Amino acid sequence: MLLHVGIIPDGNRRWAKSRGLTLHDAYEAGYARLKEVARHLFDYDIRYLTVYAMSYDNCVRRDDVERGVLMKILEKAVVDIEEDKILEEYDTSLMVSGDLTLIPDKLRNKIQDLVEKYNRGRRTLHIGLCYSIWWELSQLKSNNLKQLQKLPPIDLVIRTGGMRRISGFFPLLVEYAELYFTDTLWPDLTRRELEQAIQWFKRQRRNFGK
Numbered sequence: 001m002l003l004h005v006g007i008i009p010d011g012n013r014r015w016a017k018s019r020g021l022t023l024h025d026a027y028e029a030g031y032a033r034l035k036e037v038a039r040h041l042f043d044y045d046i047r048y049l050t051v052y053a054m055s056y057d058n059c060v061r062r063d064d065v066e067r068g069v070l071m072k073i074l075e076k077a078v079v080d081i082e083e084d085k086i087l088e089e090y091d092t093s094l095m096v097s098g099d100l101t102l103i104p105d106k107l108r109n110k111i112q113d114l115v116e117k118y119n120r121g122r123r124t125l126h127i128g129l130c131y132s133i134w135w136e137l138s139q140l141k142s143n144n145l146k147q148l149q150k151l152p153p154i155d156l157v158i159r160t161g162g163m164r165r166i167s168g169f170f171p172l173l174v175e176y177a178e179l180y181f182t183d184t185l186w187p188d189l190t191r192r193e194l195e196q197a198i199q200w201f202k203r204q205r206r207n208f209g210k
Contacts, residue, residue, distance in 0.1 A: 004048035006154040010161030011185030027073045029187035042090040048124045056132035059102040078110050093121035098131035133168035156201045160186040176208045
């Protein structure tokens with residue numbers, strides 16, 4: 001049964017570079033694809049969707065220009081959640097994991113307000129923001145992982161962009177996940193390939209270590 005899908009949306013910058021486009025174009029296209037993919041998966045009645053939206057490295061190791069672009073896209077996402085009503089449309093709760101102290105105060109407060117507002121949905125959209133395995137370990141040591149414990153294990157991880165690794169993607173949730181890798185760059189991911197990933201998952205024999 002496919003209950004929980006994880007997404008590692010890699011390849012935005014390579015997609016833009018190959019087309020002579022800007023960083024803003026890269027992340028704008030990536031964000032647009034994320035909205036489409038979320039709708040497609042919710043249409044499949046996926047109950048939980050976890051997305052590696054911004055890693056810790058995105059938040060601290062990229063240059064000021066790129067971090068600024070990422071924060072602009074994040075601001076747009078907050079406005080879209082409020083105006084597009086996608087979470088209400090699909091009866092979806094919002095969860096966010098990661099070091100939100102790295103997000104500007106005003107934006108962080110808006111995100112936290114949305115998490116409080118959308119907390120009782122039939123589905124769950126779980127976003128990793130400034131997330132790393134080290135953040136998760138710090139939460140584990142401080143016995144502060146109650147939020148993640150509400151989530152079932154991830155069944156299927158889809159990573160675009162050609163890399164065959166999970167890059168520290170929620171290790172406590174992916175222990176027995178099936179891993180689907182594609183060379184397709186994230187902004188080019190189509191509904192057809194998303195369907196192919198789901199059908200591929202259904203063909204796997206899962207024994208959960210037995």
